[in-house]
Amino acid sequence: xxxxxxxxxAASLSASSSNPPPIRLRASQRAxxxxxxxxxxxxxxxxxxxxxxxxxxxxxxxxxxxxxRSPELSTRTPSVDLLAVELGALFHDLVDAKYTSGSSTPSxxxxxxxxxxxxxxxxxxxxxxxLVEKIVGNVSWSKDERRRRLSPAHxxxxxxxxxxxxxxxxxxxxxxxxxxxxxxxxxxxMRCAAYSCKVNRPLYIPPSNPSMDPVPPAEQAEGYNGxxxxxxxxxxxxxxxxxxxTVQAKTEAERRQAAMRGFLEELDLEWLVAQQGAELAMLEAxxxxxxxxxxxxxGEDVQKL
Numbered sequence: 001x002x003x004x005x006x007x008x009x010a011a012s013l014s015a016s017s018s019n020p021p022p023i024r025l026r027a028s029q030r031a032x033x034x035x036x037x038x039x040x041x042x043x044x045x046x047x048x049x050x051x052x053x054x055x056x057x058x059x060x061x062x063x064x065x066x067x068x069r070s071p072e073l074s075t076r077t078p079s080v081d082l083l084a085v086e087l088g089a090l091f092h093d094l095v096d097a098k099y100t101s102g103s104s105t106p107s108x109x110x111x112x113x114x115x116x117x118x119x120x121x122x123x124x125x126x127x128x129x130x131l132v133e134k135i136v137g138n139v140s141w142s143k144d145e146r147r148r149r150l151s152p153a154h155x156x157x158x159x160x161x162x163x164x165x166x167x168x169x170x171x172x173x174x175x176x177x178x179x180x181x182x183x184x185x186x187x188x189x190m191r192c193a194a195y196s197c198k199v200n201r202p203l204y205i206p207p208s209n210p211s212m213d214p215v216p217p218a219e220q221a222e223g224y225n226g227x228x229x230x231x232x233x234x235x236x237x238x239x240x241x242x243x244x245x246t247v248q249a250k251t252e253a254e255r256r257q258a259a260m261r262g263f264l265e266e267l268d269l270e271w272l273v274a275q276q277g278a279e280l281a282m283l284e285a286x287x288x289x290x291x292x293x294x295x296x297x298x299g300e301d302v303q304k305l
Contacts, residue, residue: 019127019131020125020127021078022081022083022084022124022125022128023122023123023124023125025083025123029123030083032123033083033087033117033123033124034086034087034090036113036116036117037086037087037090037091037113038090040112040113040116041054041057041090041091041094042054044094045057045093048099049194049195049197049198050190050191050194051191051192051194051195051198052093052096052098052099052191052195056093056182056191057089057090057092057093059178059182059187060089060092060175060178060179060182061086061089061090061178062178063089063177063178063181063182064085064086064088064089064174064175064177064178065082065085065086065089065174066178066248067173067174067177067178067246067248067249068080068082068085068170068174069248070174070246070247070248070249071247071248072246072247073170073173073174073246076170080170080171080174081128081131081171083124083128084128084131084132084135084171085171085174085175087128087132088131088132088135088136088139088171088172088174088175089174089175089178089179091106091109091110091113091132091135091136092135092136092139092175092179094106094109094110094136095109095136095137096140097140097142105137106132106133106134106136106137107133109136110129110132110133110136114129131169131171134165134169134172135169135171135172135175135176138162138166138172138176139172139175139176139179141180141183141235144243147159147162147163147166172245173245173246174246176244176245177244177245177246177249178249180239180243180244180249180253181239181244181249181252181253181256183235183236183239184236184239184253184256184257184260185255185256185257185259185260186256186259188236188256188260189259189260189263192228192231192232192236193228196227196228196231201226201227201228202226202227202228203227203228203229204227204228204229204267204271205226205227205229206268206271206275229264229267232260232264236260237257237260237261239253239257240253240254240257241253
């Protein structure tokens with residue numbers, strides 16, 4: 001984050017390079033780990049709604065792997081651990097507070113998976129397990145929001161250590177950026193609607209401005225009265241720039257943001273077409289009624305003559 005000392009990134013980079021290298025796996029061994037992880041996640045997410053189902057996880061996995069090709073990561077030493085990235089992406093929602101107990105922890109949830117892997121020869125190092133668990137435990141948007149609200153003067157030693165890790169862990173960057181990219185653009189629009197249905201949140205309530213706020217209600221989440229559109233202003237439209245880590249994700253986010261802004265403009269336009277059309281229809285009906293009344297009055301006057 002911009003308000004923290006710049007030396008944190010360098011410290012984190014040197015710390016990460018001190019970890020032992022990953023185990024060199026044969027293709028069949030890697031496939032075994034990934035297949036087991038997929039089964040583990042599919043079982044855990046079997047009852048999830050479409051906003052956070054297996055398909056979301058799979059998209060995040062693909063995006064995370066693609067982000068390892070971001071230009072600033074191509075010359076990184078040591079190179080990005082693709083296995084940790086893929087496992088972190090597959091497991092990233094396992095402790096999501098919207099779907100799990102608040103007491104769930106990455107190490108607790110993943111202990112059964114680690115235990116299911118063959119112990120000999122080992123397929124994954126203790127350091128890789130810790131890395132994956134740390135990714136899963138910190139990918140949450142709400143946690144990032146809380147971290148950003150902390151003043152540097154009030155950071156604990158643990159906060160500083162965590163920020164060092166966040167600033168230097170490329171594997172975390174890829175998973176975090178991938179999860180956020182899947183929250184925006186066309187798929188983000190559909191996911192927002194899907195989650196709104198799950199929690200019985202209205203899809204669209206037009207903005208109102210009874211207090212004549214100088215900031216247009218259409219630019220405030222509160223203006224949409226708790227409907228799904230409010231979530232765009234609370235979170236989705238913020239996913240760009242410094243809320244992402246990799247160059248590739250920042251570029252892709254701009255394209256997806258443009259799609260969402262176009263959608264929101266069209267949504268407001270559709271409401272205005274209906275609202276103004278209804279007002280015109282009522283106005284025309286009133287005018288016709290007035291004309292009929294005038295004609296009746298004129299007819300009565302003629303009869304009197």
